[in-house]
Amino acid sequence: MPEPQYGDPDREYQLSATESDVMVAGGESYNGWTYNGEYPGPEIRAVEGERVRVTIENDLPEETTIHWHGMVLDGDNAMDGVPGVTQTAIEPGEEFVYEFDAEPAGTHWYHSHVGLQLDRELLGPLIIEERNPHIEYDTEATLVLDEYLPTEPRVETSSGTGGGMGGMGGMGGSGFPDAPPAEGTLINGRLPDDPTPVDVEEGSRIRLRLINAAAAATYEIGIGDHELVVTHTDGPAVEPVSVDTLEIGPGERYDAVVEARSPGTWPIRVRPVNKSTSAGRALLDYDQSTGDVTEGEIGSRQLRLSDLHAIDDLDEYRGEPDRTIDLTLSGGMMGGDGDEWTIGGQAYPDADPISIEEGEHVRFRMANRSPMRHPMHLHGHHFVVGDALKDTVIVPGHMGEITIDFVADNPGTWFFHCHHLYHMETGMAREIPYEQ
Numbered sequence: 357m358p359e360p361q362y363g364d365p366d367r368e369y370q371l372s373a374t375e376s377d378v379m380v381a382g383g384e385s386y387n388g389w390t391y392n393g394e395y396p397g398p399e400i401r402a403v404e405g406e407r408v409r410v411t412i413e414n415d416l417p418e419e420t421t422i423h424w425h426g427m428v429l430d431g432d433n434a435m436d437g438v439p440g441v442t443q444t445a446i447e448p449g450e451e452f453v454y455e456f457d458a459e460p461a462g463t464h465w466y467h468s469h470v471g472l473q474l475d476r477e478l479l480g481p482l483i484i485e486e487r488n489p490h491i492e493y494d495t496e497a498t499l500v501l502d503e504y505l506p507t508e509p510r511v512e513t514s515s516g517t518g519g520g521m522g523g524m525g526g527m528g529g530s531g532f533p534d535a536p537p538a539e540g541t542l543i544n545g546r547l548p549d550d551p552t553p554v555d556v557e558e559g560s561r562i563r564l565r566l567i568n569a570a571a572a573a574t575y576e577i578g579i580g581d582h583e584l585v586v587t588h589t590d591g592p593a594v595e596p597v598s599v600d601t602l603e604i605g606p607g608e609r610y611d612a613v614v615e616a617r618s619p620g621t622w623p624i625r626v627r628p629v630n631k632s633t634s635a636g637r638a639l640l641d642y643d644q645s646t647g648d649v650t651e652g653e654i655g656s657r658q659l660r661l662s663d664l665h666a667i668d669d670l671d672e673y674r675g676e677p678d679r680t681i682d683l684t685l686s687g688g689m690m691g692g693d694g695d696e697w698t699i700g701g702q703a704y705p706d707a708d709p710i711s712i713e714e715g716e717h718v719r720f721r722m723a724n725r726s727p728m729r730h731p732m733h734l735h736g737h738h739f740v741v742g743d744a745l746k747d748t749v750i751v752p753g754h755m756g757e758i759t760i761d762f763v764a765d766n767p768g769t770w771f772f773h774c775h776h777l778y779h780m781e782t783g784m785a786r787e788i789p790y791e792q
């Protein structure tokens with residue numbers, strides 16, 4: 357077992373990855389894999405700049421790792437948790453010590469990066485508090501969104517439409533590797549008939565930390581009769597923007613402040629986009645409320661990528677890049693790729709690394725030649741997309757195009773992949789190695 361190379365950490369956590377019964381709603385449970393028997397896993401919390409040490413004991417029958425989604429791990433590529441790339445996977449019965457700087461601040465999460473283990477519920481929130489928040493709020497609550505999949509995860513073949521557009525001409529017969537159909541939507545591990553209460557006091561402001569931990573589903577979230585003031589995406593702060601709903605893809609995070617001005621109990625609705633899975637529900641529950649739920653109205657103003665304006669200075673990402681790389685996202689039978697998903701026509705692990713050099717300003721131009729959206733995630737860096745600083749961005753289906761810019765300022769071998777777990781598992785990933 358490797359010993360940490362550093363001094364005393366500011367925060368220490370102990371996790372045990374185990375098989376355990378997961379309770380999802382009034383008496384319903386199934387056998388899942390969890391951290392410390394909890395689903396979502398225990399919250400890991402630190403203040404930005406602190407050193408965090410997490411010791412994991414693997415009590416599973418398979419090897420495992422943990423990825424710290426959102427941490428840039430400056431100089432700590434070996435802590436990134438990608439098996440066979442940044443570390444040897446942790447064997448059953450063994451321990452591993454992760455240690456990293458809590459940077460950047462924000463709403464992040466941690467999860468297994470081995471095979472389909474994420475969809476066995478090996479995940480939890482990782483909250484890094486800002487020293488000087490750019491917004492004011494009184495309380496906060498974290499909502500972990502996920503699919504209810506009480507069976508063992510396995511790759512299935514779908515028509516590639518996410519279940520909602522089965523009639524698309526010419527594509528119905530194509531086979532796309534996909535997730536098994538989920539049986540419902542969970543918020544903090546609870547089905548809608550046993551919703552998570554989010555307590556607020558009239559006149560207060562609550563900061564919601566939204567994490568899409570689902571393996572496959574993109575969700576639209578909105579609250580009856582309340583606006584969401586979006587304040588952060590994937591950690592970094594944005595100029596506050598008021599909307600009625602926002603879409604959040606697998607791996608993405610949003611923070612939104614809600615002003616509690618309408619006493620009562622209101623639904624926080626989490627609707628899967630383009631899927632037949634039923635919506636998830638939590639409750640915004642004012643003190644003094646009788647507990648009777650008023651459905652209320654959810655307006656139509658949906659957050660757009662162009663609404664997001666980073667507070668951070670983005671100068672180093674501007675101007676002409678040193679290197680521009682075009683990446684086509686495709687898969688299924690459409691590109692002749694068979695039962696795999698590809699980046700630039702290649703399926704991982706038999707895919708070339710993407711070569712870049714340290715210090716370069718790199719641009720990826722992604723073009724989606726498939727009908728499914730792809731939430732693309734870059735490890736070890738944030739990137740600029742539009743005017744926002746993110747680490748995961750949805751490339752829309754049906755010829756969607758997204759350009760991201762990043763600076764190669766953190767040498768190591770970094771993973772770049774689709775956060776739809778079943779796309780990643782069937783090839784939609786690349787390694788990006790560069791040395792000092």
Ligand SMILES: [Cu+2]
Nearest residue numbers: 730774776779
């Ligand atoms: Cu994908």
